[in-house]
Amino acid sequence: MSEHYLAQEIEAKWQQRWEATGIDAVAEDDARESYYCLVMFPYPSGNLHMGHVRNYCLGDAVARYKRMQGFNVLHPIGWDAFGLPAENAAIKHNRPPAEWTYANIDQMRVQLKGLGLSYDWSREIATCHPEYYRWEQWLFTKLMEKGLAYQANAEVNWCDPFHTVLANEQVVDGVCWRCDTAVQRKNLKQWFIRITDYAEELLADLDTLSGWPEKVVGMQRNWIGKSSGAEVSFGLEDSDATLDIFTTRPDTLMGVTYMAVAAAHPLAKKAAESNPQLAAFLDECSKISTKEADVETMEKKGMATGFNAIHPITGERVPVWVANFVLMGYGTGAVMSVPAHDARDFDFAKKYGLPIKQVIQQIGNVWDINAAAFTETGLLINSGEFDGTPSVQAKQDITAWLTAHEKGEERTQYRLRDWLVSRQRYWGAPIPVIHCDDCGAVAVQEDQLPVELPTHLQPTGGASPLTNCEAFKHADCPTCGKAAVRELDTFDTFMESSWYMNRYTSPRDAGAMVNADAVARWAPVDQYIGGVEHAVLHLLYARFYHKLMRDAGLFTSEQGGDEPFKNLLTQGMVLKDGTKMSKSKGNTVDPKAIIERFGADTARLFTLFAAPPEKELEWNDAAVEGSYRFLKRVWRLLEKLDNDEGSEDAAAVKAIRLSIHATIKKVTHAFEQGFAFNVAIAALMELSNSLQSYEPKGETGAAAYREGLQALATMLAPFVPHFACELGEKLGMEEVAVISAWPEVDEAALIQDEITIGVQVQGKRRGEITIAKDASQDDAMAAAQADSAIAKWLDGMQVVKVILVPGRLLNIVVKPA
RNA sequence: GCCGAGGUGGUGGAACUGGUAGACACAAGGGACUUAAAAUCCCUCGGACGCAAGUCUGUACGGGUUCGACUCCCGUCCUCGGUACCA
Numbered sequence: 081m082s083e084h085y086l087a088q089e090i091e092a093k094w095q096q097r098w099e100a101t102g103i104d105a106v107a108e109d110d111a112r113e114s115y116y117c118l119v120m121f122p123y124p125s126g127n128l129h130m131g132h133v134r135n136y137c138l139g140d141a142v143a144r145y146k147r148m149q150g151f152n153v154l155h156p157i158g159w160d161a162f163g164l165p166a167e168n169a170a171i172k173h174n175r176p177p178a179e180w181t182y183a184n185i186d187q188m189r190v191q192l193k194g195l196g197l198s199y200d201w202s203r204e205i206a207t208c209h210p211e212y213y214r215w216e217q218w219l220f221t222k223l224m225e226k227g228l229a230y231q232a233n234a235e236v237n238w239c240d241p242f243h244t245v246l247a248n249e250q251v252v253d254g255v256c257w258r259c260d261t262a263v264q265r266k267n268l269k270q271w272f273i274r275i276t277d278y279a280e281e282l283l284a285d286l287d288t289l290s291g292w293p294e295k296v297v298g299m300q301r302n303w304i305g306k307s308s309g310a311e312v313s314f315g316l317e318d319s320d321a322t323l324d325i326f327t328t329r330p331d332t333l334m335g336v337t338y339m340a341v342a343a344a345h346p347l348a349k350k351a352a353e354s355n356p357q358l359a360a361f362l363d364e365c366s367k368i369s370t371k372e373a374d375v376e377t378m379e380k381k382g383m384a385t386g387f388n389a390i391h392p393i394t395g396e397r398v399p400v401w402v403a404n405f406v407l408m409g410y411g412t413g414a415v416m417s418v419p420a421h422d423a424r425d426f427d428f429a430k431k432y433g434l435p436i437k438q439v440i441q442q443i444g445n446v447w448d449i450n451a452a453a454f455t456e457t458g459l460l461i462n463s464g465e466f467d468g469t470p471s472v473q474a475k476q477d478i479t480a481w482l483t484a485h486e487k488g489e490e491r492t493q494y495r496l497r498d499w500l501v502s503r504q505r506y507w508g509a510p511i512p513v514i515h516c517d518d519c520g521a522v523a524v525q526e527d528q529l530p531v532e533l534p535t536h537l538q539p540t541g542g543a544s545p546l547t548n549c550e551a552f553k554h555a556d557c558p559t560c561g562k563a564a565v566r567e568l569d570t571f572d573t574f575m576e577s578s579w580y581m582n583r584y585t586s587p588r589d590a591g592a593m594v595n596a597d598a599v600a601r602w603a604p605v606d607q608y609i610g611g612v613e614h615a616v617l618h619l620l621y622a623r624f625y626h627k628l629m630r631d632a633g634l635f636t637s638e639q640g641g642d643e644p645f646k647n648l649l650t651q652g653m654v655l656k657d658g659t660k661m662s663k664s665k666g667n668t669v670d671p672k673a674i675i676e677r678f679g680a681d682t683a684r685l686f687t688l689f690a691a692p693p694e695k696e697l698e699w700n701d702a703a704v705e706g707s708y709r710f711l712k713r714v715w716r717l718l719e720k721l722d723n724d725e726g727s728e729d730a731a732a733v734k735a736i737r738l739s740i741h742a743t744i745k746k747v748t749h750a751f752e753q754g755f756a757f758n759v760a761i762a763a764l765m766e767l768s769n770s771l772q773s774y775e776p777k778g779e780t781g782a783a784a785y786r787e788g789l790q791a792l793a794t795m796l797a798p799f800v801p802h803f804a805c806e807l808g809e810k811l812g813m814e815e816v817a818v819i820s821a822w823p824e825v826d827e828a829a830l831i832q833d834e835i836t837i838g839v840q841v842q843g844k845r846r847g848e849i850t851i852a853k854d855a856s857q858d859d860a861m862a863a864a865q866a867d868s869a870i871a872k873w874l875d876g877m878q879v880v881k882v883i884l885v886p887g888r889l890l891n892i893v894v895k896p897a
Numbered sequence: 898g899c900c901g902a903g904g905u906g907g908u909g910g911a912a913c914u915g916g917u918a919g920a921c922a923c924a925a926g927g928g929a930c931u932u933a934a935a936a937u938c939c940c941u942c943g944g945a946c947g948c949a950a951g952u953c954u955g956u957a958c959g960g961g962u963u964c965g966a967c968u969c970c971c972g973u974c975c976u977c978g979g980u981a982c983c984a
Contacts, residue, residue: 123984164983236982247982295901299979302900372980376898405898424898496981503982573984613978615901620981652902653978660978689922690909695902696977700909703923710922716937749913759911762921769921838917843965845917881964885916893964 085715087679091802104198106154115151116602117143120610121158126184128191130654133671137684139609140197144798145751148822154602156584158205159185162508162573167539177507178535195680196802203587207576213509214530215593221523222632228274238266243542245504251369265366271502275624279494291647296615303616305495310479312488315390323389325416326493331474334463335418335439339389339400344408351385365404380405392487426453439463501572506544508570516557516564525558578625581605600639604646612650652696678708681800688757714768728778736774740788741829743767747795791823839864840891841873857884
């Protein structure tokens with residue numbers, strides 16, 4: 081038996097066999113317990129990149145392991161097929177995005193199959209199919225009925241030369257990526273979904289997500305950003321209008337020395353009418369991108385409007401300024417400024433010579449208020465009747481005062497904003513609305529769905545081609561029948577990726593968005609796996625959408641749960657040269673080359689071995705070959721399979737069986753606790769090394785060797801399924817990657833009579849001793865004293881304390897006698 | 898800026914609940930086999946001193962807690978991800 085390991089041949093053989101037997105398709109009537117393993121579906125960019133490979137190898141390892149544990153595993157795949165890159169490619173190659181997208185899907189499907197991933201291909205979906213997005217349109221019309229979808233104005237990045245809206249990604253250093261022109265803010269009427277109505281539930285249910293990484297739960301909690309404070313109404317001099325603001329620090333209200341409003345605030349616009357300098361400043365403010373990072377890191381600037389607000393308690397006049405960091409649409413577009421107790425207000429006041437009035441005194445210390453803002457809590461000063469009150473109490477007292485005088489009230493505020501779902505783009509799902517001059521925005525009726533996107537249009541880089549597509553544009557008003565026009569915006573692609581996990585449970589259902597029985601059978605997803613970059617947006621929208629679907633009556637809490645993903649594994653990025661591998665950075669590694677050279681199993685093994693799943697993986701071409709060499713070494717273990725010459729060696733058999741079963745325990749633990757596959761594979765390598773140096777002697781010796789090889793083949797199956805199946809076949813086993821059961825630990829094999837532990841003196845390692853497994857502290861101490869290497873450190877010393885950590889070490893604390 | 902994560906040999910990483918730092922690999926160097934090469938096998942491999950035995954030192958940096966700290970606490974620096982129109 082000296083055949084070579086021929087990866088390509090083996091992989092083709094097993095892939096054909098799996099496809100022919102349809103082994104990965106799940107049956108609804110299967111009696112086994114259900115398990116739903118989901119990987120984040122890919123955007124069909126055309127080529128599988130290493131991030132995909134990592135994601136899908138992790139998912140496949142989990143799915144295969146669960147199958148081997150006896151579960152009926154749903155493991156589906158599909159395509160997140162709408163999006164900006166298709167439009168960019170369409171412009172570049174002068175062919176419609178649909179053509180490009182479908183060609184990419186075909187290409188990537190072949191690549192995925194080449195990796196030997198155990199997907200149920202009969203459930204494949206693509207979000208650009210009308211049969212898919214029609215249900216998203218349907219749900220949107222239901223949300224309109226409930227008032228959960230609405231229209232409002234919002235600012236976008238506008239490129240004037242191209243006459244188009246720019247995505248944040250297309251704004252580089254404040255200018256358009258293609259023409260280098262400074263972007264402008266433009267106010268457009270857009271569609272929103274009221275995710276803020278669900279803020280409280282989205283926040284509360286985070287506590288139920290025990291199977292999620294704490295960091296993701298924390299990030300979502302911060303993103304939702306619940307804060308309590310007060311809404312305060314400032315008067316306006318010579319006007320009946322008020323200037324309303326929200327503050328989390330009503331205790332600092334007496335320290336307000338100016339107000340700041342957004343450039344787009346009506347008050348700012350009004351002031352600019354008679355002030356050309358201010359008008360120029362507002363124009364300057366409109367040339368900042370809408371990215372939060374840009375807004376927060378730019379130089380803070382402002383200008384007085386000439387208007388004055390009236391302080392609600394003192395009645396004093398407070399100047400109103402325009403500030404470039406205050407944004408219209410976040411809250412009321414106005415803030416109160418307390419330079420003494422807010423770092424940003426402090427810097428702004430210093431810059432423009434505005435007064436700084438300290439109203440909170442640090443307890444037990446004198447704070448130099450001219451050096452820095454004091455942003456913690458303390459005792460009130462300079463606050464009239466509130467003097468001497470602690471901050472916490474003052475928050476309540478001042479809010480109560482405002483409430484009593486009808487100048488404010490207690491309020492809870494969320495950082496979370498409503499979800500803006502309309503995009504001024506072509507390659508997306510049409511928003512199912514018709515605009516009628518008489519009836520306004522009317523939802524398309526259910527029997528008229530889907531509103532199909534014309535797929536033949538060619539984007540030009542300017543306005544969406546839908547705006548010129550007469551055939552699409554015109555429709556009759558569903559209410560009055562008059563000629564009207566369709567909504568020409570399309571949905572944010574996060575809409576499609578927010579509910580695909582539920583659609584997979586009944587992907588071909590033509591009569592409903594999801595089938596409640598199928599949801600009951602599979603949902604929620606038992607294990608979701610995807611990139612950590614989705615920790616907030618995608619994962620928050622999907623949680624929200626799941627609740628929307630539940631509340632639309634598509635399934636009940638009992639059937640589908642209140643949360644879509646029970647357990648979450650956020651894999652780290654695949655990096656090259658220390659930065660995210662991405663097409664736009666041109667630092668991608670093509671998995672194809674690795675598969676062609678070493679085979680899919682080597683590619684799979686390496687991506688799982690090179691780093692723990694949740695950590696970033698720094699790509700290293702040279703290290704891949706090591707994984708290949710490991711497979712070859714395992715392969716050669718077959719050569720000793722039928723050896724049994726020599727006389728039985730009970731000690732060697734005991735040692736190898738200990739090694740086998742300790743490995744089973746370790747690898748199983750990796751699957752059950754946190755998916756440390758890199759450590760699991762290292763353990764399998766150690767077992768392989770042990771088997772390599774082991775000499776099978778006699779009948780029991782050969783039997784132990786076979787046991788070890790079979791365990792190795794079985795445990796390799798989730799990682800390198802083709803290799804494991806071939807190895808298993810040569811060992812006379814059933815198809816290990818699909819049928820065989822996961823090996824069980826023989827506890828008897830793990831029992832050791834003697835163990836070796838380290839010995840420390842003063843916490844420093846000075847030697848080791850071999851003692852009985854259950855030796856007492858005195859026995860261990862005696863053994864240590866009998867060891868000359870250790871004894872010399874005890875010479876002339878008095879033992880103060882002895883610490884025995886069972887199975888680990890002995891630490892002897894001494895002092896000079 | 899804000900939120901989150903991370904920093905351990907030349908490299909990727911391991912180290913259980915605070916308990917022998919560097920498992921398992923990669924790279925490198927040396928050797929065996931070979932006419933030669935590939936493949937394979939064996940040895941060395943954090944740093945300093947030392948012929949060696951060994952001793953000291955070492956987990957980004959500075960402090961602290963502890964019999965004992967990569968692990969816990971305080972502070973600093975750096976890198977990466979997200980930051981609502983990339984997906």
